[in-house]
Structures are given as structure tokens and as C-alpha cells.
Amino acid sequence: MAAVSGLVRRPLGEVSGLLKRRFHWTAPAALQVTVRDAINQGMDEELERDEKVFLLGEEVAQYDGAYKVSRGLWKKYGDKRIIDTPISEMGFAGIAVGAAMAGLRPICEFMTFNFSMQAIDQVINSAAKTYYMSGGLQSVPIVFRGPNGASAGVAAQHSQCFAAWYGHCPGLKVVSPWNSEDAKGLIKSAIRDNNPVVVLENELMYGVPFEFPPEAQSKDFLIPIGKAKIERQGTHITVVSHSRPVGHCLEAAAVLSKEGVECEVINMRTIRPMDMETIEASVMKTNHLVTVEGGWPQFGVGAEICARIMEGPAFNFLDAPAVRVTGADVPMPYAKILEDNSIPQVKDIIFAIKKTLNI
Amino acid sequence: MAVAIAAGRVWRPNRGLSQAAVLLLWRPGARGLARSHPHRQQQQFSSLDDKPQFPGASAEFIDKLEFIQPNVISGIPIYRVMDRQGQIINPSEDPHLPKEKVLKLYKSMTLLNTMDRILYESQRQGRISFYMTNYGEEGTHVGSAAALDNTDLVFGQYREAGVLMYRDYPLELFMAQCYGNISDLGKGRQMPVHYGCKERHFVTISSPLATQIPQAVGAAYAAKRANANRVVICYFGEGAASEGDAHAGFNFAATLECPIIFFCRNNGYAISTPTSEQYRGDGIAARGPGYGIMSIRVDGNDVFAVTAATGGPKARASSLSTTGACGIMMPLHAVGLWHLVSHQQELSTAPKPKGTTKPILESYLNSLFLGHSRYQLCIHQDAVRREKPQSNLNRESLI
Numbered sequence: 001m002a003a004v005s006g007l008v009r010r011p012l013g014e015v016s017g018l019l020k021r022r023f024h025w026t027a028p029a030a031l032q033v034t035v036r037d038a039i040n041q042g043m044d045e046e047l048e049r050d051e052k053v054f055l056l057g058e059e060v061a062q063y064d065g066a067y068k069v070s071r072g073l074w075k076k077y078g079d080k081r082i083i084d085t086p087i088s089e090m091g092f093a094g095i096a097v098g099a100a101m102a103g104l105r106p107i108c109e110f111m112t113f114n115f116s117m118q119a120i121d122q123v124i125n126s127a128a129k130t131y132y133m134s135g136g137l138q139s140v141p142i143v144f145r146g147p148n149g150a151s152a153g154v155a156a157q158h159s160q161c162f163a164a165w166y167g168h169c170p171g172l173k174v175v176s177p178w179n180s181e182d183a184k185g186l187i188k189s190a191i192r193d194n195n196p197v198v199v200l201e202n203e204l205m206y207g208v209p210f211e212f213p214p215e216a217q218s219k220d221f222l223i224p225i226g227k228a229k230i231e232r233q234g235t236h237i238t239v240v241s242h243s244r245p246v247g248h249c250l251e252a253a254a255v256l257s258k259e260g261v262e263c264e265v266i267n268m269r270t271i272r273p274m275d276m277e278t279i280e281a282s283v284m285k286t287n288h289l290v291t292v293e294g295g296w297p298q299f300g301v302g303a304e305i306c307a308r309i310m311e312g313p314a315f316n317f318l319d320a321p322a323v324r325v326t327g328a329d330v331p332m333p334y335a336k337i338l339e340d341n342s343i344p345q346v347k348d349i350i351f352a353i354k355k356t357l358n359i
Numbered sequence: 360m361a362v363a364i365a366a367g368r369v370w371r372p373n374r375g376l377s378q379a380a381v382l383l384l385w386r387p388g389a390r391g392l393a394r395s396h397p398h399r400q401q402q403q404f405s406s407l408d409d410k411p412q413f414p415g416a417s418a419e420f421i422d423k424l425e426f427i428q429p430n431v432i433s434g435i436p437i438y439r440v441m442d443r444q445g446q447i448i449n450p451s452e453d454p455h456l457p458k459e460k461v462l463k464l465y466k467s468m469t470l471l472n473t474m475d476r477i478l479y480e481s482q483r484q485g486r487i488s489f490y491m492t493n494y495g496e497e498g499t500h501v502g503s504a505a506a507l508d509n510t511d512l513v514f515g516q517y518r519e520a521g522v523l524m525y526r527d528y529p530l531e532l533f534m535a536q537c538y539g540n541i542s543d544l545g546k547g548r549q550m551p552v553h554y555g556c557k558e559r560h561f562v563t564i565s566s567p568l569a570t571q572i573p574q575a576v577g578a579a580y581a582a583k584r585a586n587a588n589r590v591v592i593c594y595f596g597e598g599a600a601s602e603g604d605a606h607a608g609f610n611f612a613a614t615l616e617c618p619i620i621f622f623c624r625n626n627g628y629a630i631s632t633p634t635s636e637q638y639r640g641d642g643i644a645a646r647g648p649g650y651g652i653m654s655i656r657v658d659g660n661d662v663f664a665v666t667a668a669t670g671g672p673k674a675r676a677s678s679l680s681t682t683g684a685c686g687i688m689m690p691l692h693a694v695g696l697w698h699l700v701s702h703q704q705e706l707s708t709a710p711k712p713k714g715t716t717k718p719i720l721e722s723y724l725n726s727l728f729l730g731h732s733r734y735q736l737c738i739h740q741d742a743v744r745r746e747k748p749q750s751n752l753n754r755e756s757l758i
Contacts, residue, residue, distance in 0.1 A: 063631035086601035086637045087568055087629055115567065118602070153488025155550040157566040334488075335539035335547025 031217065036206040038180035038216075039069050039145075042187035043107065045219045047077055050105060053191055056083040056092055057109030057146075066111050067147060067206055093119035093144070097126045100142040100196075107191065110146035113162045113200065127196040128171035141194045145187065148176070148200035149243060149294045150343050156331035161295030163242065166198045167271040167304070173225050174271040176200040178246040180210040182269055185223025193225060200271070202244045228275035230282065234264030237288040237353055240279055240305055242268040245292045245325075245344055252349040263353065271301060279305060280314040289322035290352045292344055297326040325352045434641045435656045440663035447663075454663050456505075464505055464662055467525045468497040474520075474530065478537055478551070487537050489551045491517050495660075499624055501525045502662040503687075506670020507592060512582070513561045514575035514593045516568065517552055518624065522594075526559040568599040572608030572621075579617035592620045592669070598629025600643050609686075613651040620669060621652070621686040624659060647686035654686040 033041075046053050059066045061074040061084040074082040085092040089110060096108035110116040116123060127140045149161040166174045173195050177183040183201065190197035215221055231246060232253055239249045246267045253263035264282050268275065283289050289309060291302035302324035309315055309322060328342040411420055440452050447453045456464075475492045482490040493500065500521025507513075513522055520533070531542060536554055539547035545555070545563075555563025562578075565571060575593035582589050599605065600623060612619050623643045627634055634642070647654025657668045668687050 059630050059632065066630070084632050084636050086632070087598040088601045088603055090603045091601070118567065118604075153550065155548065155553070155566075158550070331548070333546075333548045334550050335543075338547055 031212040032209040033180045033184075033212040034207055034209045035177070035180050035183045035201070036067070036069050036071075038184040038210075038212070039187050039201065040071060040073070042184040043070065043191070044073060044076070046188055046191040047073065047081060049219070050191075051081075052103065053105045053107065054081045054083065054099075055107045055109065056085055056096055058085055058087060058092075058111050060084060060109055065109070067203060069201075069206065070109070089115050089118035090122060093122040094126065096142055097122050097140060100127070100140045101130070101138060105141050105143075105191065107143045107145060110144065112151075112158055112203070113146050113148040114158055114160055116144065116146070116162065123166075123172075123196070123198070124169055128169050130171075131195065132171055139194050140196050142196045143187070143190045143193075143199060144196070145190075145199035145201060147203035147206075149202055150327070150332060150339075151203040153334060153336065153339065154332075155334040159332035161200075161293070161327065162198075163200055163271050163293065164295055164300045164304075166200075167274075167301060168299075169272075171196065172272060173197040174200065175225055175269060176242040176271050177269065178202075178205070178243055178267050179208075180212055181216045182223060182229075182267070184216055185221055186225070186269065189222045189225050192222070197225070200243065205244055208247075223269065226270050226273045226275055228269055228278040229267045230264060230278065231267045232263065232265040234262040234286065236261050236263065236286055237290060237357055238264050238266060238279065238282040238286045239290050239292060239349070239353065240266045240268060240282075240302075241292040242271060242301065243294065245294055245349075248344065248346050248349055249292055251346045252353065255346070255350060256353060261353065261357065261359070268301075274304070274308070276308050276312065280309065280312055283309060283314040284317040287317050287319040288356050289318065290325060290349070290356055291322065292325040292349055292352075294327050294343055296329055297324060298329065300324070300326055302326055320356050320358065323352045323356050325349055429640050435644045435654070437656050437658050438664050438668060439658040439661045440667065441661050452663075452667070454667050456663070456666070460505060463525070464501045464666075467501045467504075467521060468662075470530075471497050471500070471521045471524045474524075474533060478534075481537070482551075487539075487551050490537065491552050493518055493520055495626065496624055497521050498662045499622070499659045499665055502665025503592065503594075503622055503669040505662075506666045506668075507590065510560055510589050512575075512578055512589060512591045514571040514578070514591065515561070515564055516571060516595045516599055516624075517564050517566075518596070519564075519594045520552065520554065523554055523556060523559060523561050526556075526561065528554070528556055528559060528561075532556075569595055569602035569604040569608075571595065572599075572602075572605050573611065576608045576612045576615070576617050576619055579612065579619035580615050583616070583618055590618045590620060592622055594622045594624060596629065597623055597625035597627075597634060597643055598632065598637055600646075601637055609646065609650040609652060621647075622669070623687065644686065652686045657687055 043055065047055070055070060055073065060070045061079070061082045063084075064071040064074070070082065085095075093108055093110075093116070096106040099106050110119070123144060127142055127144075130138050130140050148163065150159040163174065163176055166172055173190070173193065175186045175190060175197065177186045177199070183205075187199055190199050228240075232250060234253065239253065241249045246265065249263070249265045253265050256263055264286055266279060266282060279289075289306075291305050293301045295301060297303070306322045306324065309318070325344045325348055327344065330342060332342055333339055409420070411418060440447060440449070440454070442448050471493055475494060478487065478490050479492050481487045496518055500519055501524070504513075504522040504525035509526060513519070515522065523533075532544065533554065535542035536545055536549065537551035539545075539549075539551075545553070549555075549563070550566070553564040553566070555561060562571070562574075572593055572595060575591050579591040582591060593608070595605065609621065611617070612621070625634070625643060629637055640646075642656070644654050644656040655668050657664050659665060
């Protein structure tokens, strides 16, 4: 070790004689982690760190989770921390809220967020509003998580995106991770947050592996809620998205880069509170804006971004009206060809970008 | 209960006036304000009687502090007609169904079973995204369908394809719905097994669990208001009965006195959650009387028992009268649950190679305990067999 540090301290010229026999450092192979495993790790670490944290939902224990996200947790932590509930979303969401009010830190899993509608009164009226209604006396440190948005071949009642619905409510924090790093950092921040947090995962992303940077492997790796990330720097246009469509935006950006158009792709990470500073700074730089989301257009995430841009300083920097790329305004059909055409595809994003840039 | 109804009639039109009226009615000892009710004749109490006079309760006083333990009362017995070898146990309970009906029941079950195998394979091969088999529960579908009129409205959960099969829904349309192709009457909008048919009075399946229960009650109420001579049957699993909608549905069915039959298919599991984690107490059947619903527990593997319970003079006739709802709970034999654990929902997007029919699955299908097979044995003993050997029927269904 002393020899190595000696090598490092000397300027390179002096070292040339020793170069033939220097150590060769290979960078460690990039660690690939799927989104599913990242969420699993995040929950595992938080369950270990704080014994007040527990997970409840349908099929989370012995079955390892309906989508295997909680794999191995029941084996490790047992019945008291990982709880299988009867089929009653209203019931177990209410139980979770009560537990949070009494001092525990529940993670309430909905099999998909579509079924959270059965429990939405508990989420909104009991979890979201209580801190305000109690004048700051009663906090509800709860996490609601589960897959959100379109999957594959599961039709209307399993494919709705709830980002806009939950993003609408004061009192809730809403996050929407895209890759593994987002997933782990955001779930950990959500669990440690004393407010009710809705974590909108994506079923199709669960199995996708991403490179896990070294800092993400730490047990204290947190991503701050309310901060977006610029996934790709660009100069011609700002493309804002959340969850799975971020991947599509990056693909579109790669295609357009060959044509000389450099897109700045922003991964929102948090829906509420929205990081308008990052978006505004980017729009002021590029002068063009396209928003991309999987949800329906009316009263959606894109609509909110456009409204806020108009209300803020970035409006004066726009050279063209902002364009929203969204899911089709229909309940999700089942037949593959109909379904494919009901969600934003890479070609739709490219089309919108070109339209905005007038090329 | 009658008191509550009377209060209701006073309450709605004019809230201010009725405030006082309601208080009056709820005072113990109030008399003469309740209408007589078919089930509970309100007694005329003198205020000197030391009898309980609480609205909404009809019981005697007791001076010993005693709690009712939930598991001390023995379980509601399970009605069956055939034993496990397919022999009719009590000849007086033999439904004496006409030959054509017996054959139709058998054909429907066999056809359903065959269709299930094909569509299950399709899902494993990635040709359709999702499928739910009906293995082990064919008896409940066709048995109950056989007891109903063709115009009786059916609200299902997702495992009632046999009811449609019995009502002669064409195979092509079953397949078209699952594949979402151009022949699909649903125009490719719905996931597989989300069948629906207006002509056959089968309401389209909806994914969220138990939402069909209050809807079925509403439909039954509409039928009652229209004086239509029809009954509504509402199917659900024992897991779905945990949903809040189920409670609301049962309660409304009883208080509104709707002509509805609640049919609970209890196969012991909800995906991987066993009934011990789903509920306590004596199952779903025991909840019926708590709501004021006439209830019975029936062996779901016994087609004759299912038919008798659903359609017998008791169930159908009484549900058409003002006494309203009827509940039937079907525990299915434990064997059924093995493959229900593995094949509850075929959702996995990972396609498997063609032809993977698990050999263990096959042996269970041929097992003695499945309703299908037991029914086979019953027909064996019948003269019917001589006219149409069952192997022919099996072969026909595969064509």
C-alpha cells in the first residue's frame, strides 16, 4: 500500500520508470440492479433501521408480493413486520392510517393504484388532511406504494395513472421513480418522511436493470423529495417526464441527436411538490418545452407544468407554445394494437418535439 | 326494523318536522307507530311489562353475564346430495332432473374444462395476457345456472364462465373475447375472461372485487320495483367477501328486501391468502343470518346439491317474495385449491414453452373429489350412460 501511495504522490514524469511495474486498477464491474430489487433493498434497509416500520398489503408476505417486490422480507422479518391482509383496501388502508397516527410507520401496499380507489377516502381524508386539520398536532407518517399506470394487456381497470389525482391534494407528497436509483432513494426518503407519501411505481419497470452507482449502494442513500434530475443535458428543447416515459424520452433524444437536435431530458422524480425551479431554469435555457406522461391529458401533470410555466418567469423565454404528450383520452383498451396506440410512444415524442421546434 | 322503516318515511320529506317525530319513535315503550312486518309482529306493550322494548332488537332479557364465543357454536352444516362415490345418499333428496338436463350439465362442465385447458395453455404461451381457469368449480356454475330461468340476471366475479357456457354462449365468442380479435363483441376493450352478454342476461365482468355485489342488489331492487318475475344471482369468492362493498350489498339486500341470491364460492384461498387469514368465525355463510339473510352452506362439488339449493322452491320462490335475499355459501373441496394456488391468476408475462401441461394437474383433474368426476360417477350409475357413453362426450368437447 505504501508503494502505491508513493506512486500516486509523485508527478507522472518522475514515475515513468516505474510504470512498467505499476499496479493495474480495473474499475469494478458496474452493478446492475433491477427496479424491483432496488425497492426491495430500500424497504429491507428501512425495516432493519427502524423497528416501527412495517409493511402491509395483499399477498406481501408468503407470496413475496404480487409482483415479488417484497421478496424475502417475510422470511427475514416475520409476521409482525410483514402482514398479509384480507381483501379490503379500505380496511387495510384505514388500519395503516390508524397505526401511523398511533406512532408506527406503515408501508401500505396497494396491488395496483387502481385499487387504491377503494381506499381513497382513507388516503385523502384521513392521511393527507390530518396534519393540517389538527393544526400540526397529529402527523401521519405513512407510505402508500404500488404499481401505477399502464401495464401490458390489463385493460381499463388496471391501467390508470394516478399521478394527477394524488398530485392534486395538499397534504400528500407524491413521488414517481423511473430507474433503480430513483426507486431506492425515493422509497427510503418516503419511509423516513413524517408526511403521507404516495410512491407511484411502474410494473413494466420492475424487471428492468439499471446501473447502480456506488453511492446508491449505501444504506443511507436518500433522494430528496421535491428535486428533479436532469437525465440528459441539451440546448434545443426541454422534455419533462416522470416514470416509464422518461426512458422513452431518452430514446427519442438519442434519435434526434443524430439529426442535430439536442434535447434536455428532465426526470421529475417528484410530482408533488413539483420541482419547478429545475424546469424553469431549463426552459429559460432552451426556450422550448414538451411534457410527456402516461396519464390522461385533462387536468394532468403536463397541464400543471404548462400552467406554472405561464405563471412564472420562464414564460417570457418560450419561443413556441408548450406541447403535452399524454396517454389517449380513453379507458385503456385490451387488444394489443389498441393499447399500443393509447400510450405515448417514442415516435409520438419525436413528433411533438419536431412540431414544437418547427422542423 | 319496522320502526326504522316508519322513521324513514317520516324523515325524508321534511327534516325539521321529523326531528321530533324520530325522537318520539325511539323512546322505549312507544307503541302503535310501527307497521306490522311479515317477519316480526310488533307487540302491543303495556308499560308495566318487564320485556325488552328496544327498537331493532327482538330478544329476551338475561341476568347472567355470558358472551357468545365465536367458535363455540358449531359450524353451519354442509348440504349435499351425493357422497364422494357419486351415490345419492337420501333418495328423497334426489332432484330427479330430466335426462336432457343431466346430460346438459355434464356436457357444459366437460366443455368448460376443455376450453380452460386450451386458454390456460394460450396464456402460458404468451398468446393472451391473462386467464383464470375454472378448475374444480364447474359444478357450482352449471348447477346454479341450471336452477335459474334464462332471464334471471347474473352478476359474476370472474370465475363463472360455466354459467355462460350453460346458457349456450358460443365457444367462438369466448375465444374471441380472450383474444380480443375482430370477432370480439367487446371490440378488444376488455381483458380475457371479462365476458358479458346482454341476450343471456350475464352482466359483463368487472375487475375490481366485490363491486358487483351492491350493483346486483340494485338490479334486484329494480326488478322488484318493476314487478318483473326475475331473480338476480350474484357470485363472489370468499376473499371478495372481505371488501366493504360486500357488507353494504348484504345489508341493503336485506333491508330493501330484494329478490337476490348471493352465491359465495369458497375455495379456501385468495391467491395465496388462506381463509384463516381472510376471516374468522364460521365463514361467509354465518354472516348471512347476521344480516337477516336466509342462508345455507352447500358442497360446491355436488352439482345436484347446488341445483337444489339455488333453485329449490325455498330459494327461488322465497327470493321472489318480499322476504328477499338468500345466501348460499359453497365450500369447495380442499383438492380444488391445489391448482388454485398455482393458477389463481395467470398473469406472468414470461412465456413458457408449448405443451407444458403439468402432470400433477392432470391427476387432480381426474381425481375422485372433483365435482366433475363425481358427477361422472353418478351418471355411470344411471341408465343414461347406456345411451351416451361419457367417453364420447369427452371426445366431442375436444373437437
